[in-house]
Amino acid sequence: MxxxxxxxxxxxxxxxxxxxxxxxxxxxxxxxxxxxxxxxxxxxxxxxxxxxxxxxxxxxxxxxxxxxxxxxxxxxxxxxxxxxxxxxxxxxxxxxxxxxxxxxxxxxxxxxxxxxxxxxxxxxxxxxxxxxxxxxxVKIDDWAIVGGLSAIHQFVHIGKHVMIAGGTLVSKDVPPYVKAGREPISYAGVNSIGLRRRNFSNEQIRDIQDIYRFMFQKGLNNTQAIERIEAELTASDERDEIILFIKNSQRGVIKGYNPDNS
Missing domain, CATH: 2.160.10.10 (Hexapeptide repeat proteins)
Structure with missing residues (x-):
């Protein structure tokens, strides 16, 4: 019309x-x-x-x-x-x-x-x-949600099923399946609610949580964390996607939360 x-x-x-x-x-x-x-x-x-x-x-x-x-x-x-x-x-x-x-x-x-x-x-x-x-x-993958008033730096990559808190300055790459926020932007856990809504099983979510414990909660750098993940965790589509995302990151991946930075 x-x-x-x-x-x-x-x-x-x-x-x-x-x-x-x-x-x-x-x-x-x-x-x-x-x-x-x-x-x-x-x-x-x-x-x-x-x-x-x-x-x-x-x-x-x-x-x-x-x-x-x-x-x-x-x-x-x-x-x-x-x-x-x-x-x-x-x-x-x-x-x-x-x-x-x-x-x-x-x-x-x-x-x-x-x-x-x-x-x-x-x-x-x-x-x-x-x-x-x-x-x-910027590249934003499927099913990502970015909260209001957030600003995303050029060339950043945001992975699948990510949830970013409102008002976040996104200056680093955000790997798949996670929540991120704070300043500077940091890992804030796995986006378990979003994943359940999209029919991820409890086992898949637990496996993703195990991967990110190595990445963000054991004091390892990315190379060390990937070596441990590949050696100790069962191969899966989610595991391989996370590893590939981190290896291919151009701007560097967000870090775990450090209260001394706040």
Whole structure:
């Protein structure tokens, strides 16, 4: 349903059953899938690819120019999956020549005033609570939840099923299945409630807790902890994922909580 008070570039590709409310601007080189609803005063700029059954609420700006001084006007994209909700005044910037695209997956919820910068990759079923600020080239894996007013440093990697407390400054990589918070950001236990909601068994959760006891509670460095984990704990998908995440970390992984740092 096209609103007569909306501006839609004639080259935009919009499914016939998309709802477009008044005062929307949709630029050229935009594609929007069926069943999506675009709220009033939304701006969708060149390079946006929006999936099916999304809900974009008033004031959001999708595919804005990257806030990166190295950007030279190159073609790039914002890709948003299916069934994702983007609340009021969210901004999602398109990619640069670094990766060429910014990606938000399926079934995500980006609450009001969230910012997702250039070349980020946000997985499926991710929740970014109000005013989360995500710097460039951040990766957030499936099922992560980031509490409101948190700020995520560029190039940080947040693993699957992570829960980050509101107001956290995320300056290090956060490995899968954990809760994190405090200042500086620290390990705060395994996200056991979230894992149970996603049908992890009690045995799987206990195994993950055993892994993180080596990582954060035995006074070992990462190399020593991984050696002990591989030698003493049974192999599993979760164990191997955690080890691979830590070995591949570029910014370094969060530490265990040390009250002397507070």
């Amino acid at each position: 096209k609103q007569p008070l909306a501006y839609i570039h004639p080259e935009a590709k919009i499914a016939p059953n998309v709802v477009i409310e008044p005062f929307v601007t949709i630029d050229k080189n935009v594609e929007i899938g069926e069943g999506t609803r675009i709220g009033s005063n939304v701006t969708i700029l060149e390079g946006a690819r929006i999936g099916k059954n999304c809900n974009i609420l008033p004031g959001a700006v999708i595919a804005g120019t990257p806030q990166d001084l190295k950007f030279e006007g190159e073609d790039s994209l914002v890709i948003i999956g299916d069934n994702t909700t983007i609340r009021e005044f969210v901004t999602i910037n398109r990619g640069t020549k670094s990766k060429g695209k910014t990606v938000v997956g399926n079934n995500c919820l980006l609450m009001a005033y969230v910012h997702v910068a250039h070349d980020c990759v946000v997985g499926n079923n991710v929740i970014l609570v109000n005013s989360v600020q995500v710097a460039g080239e």
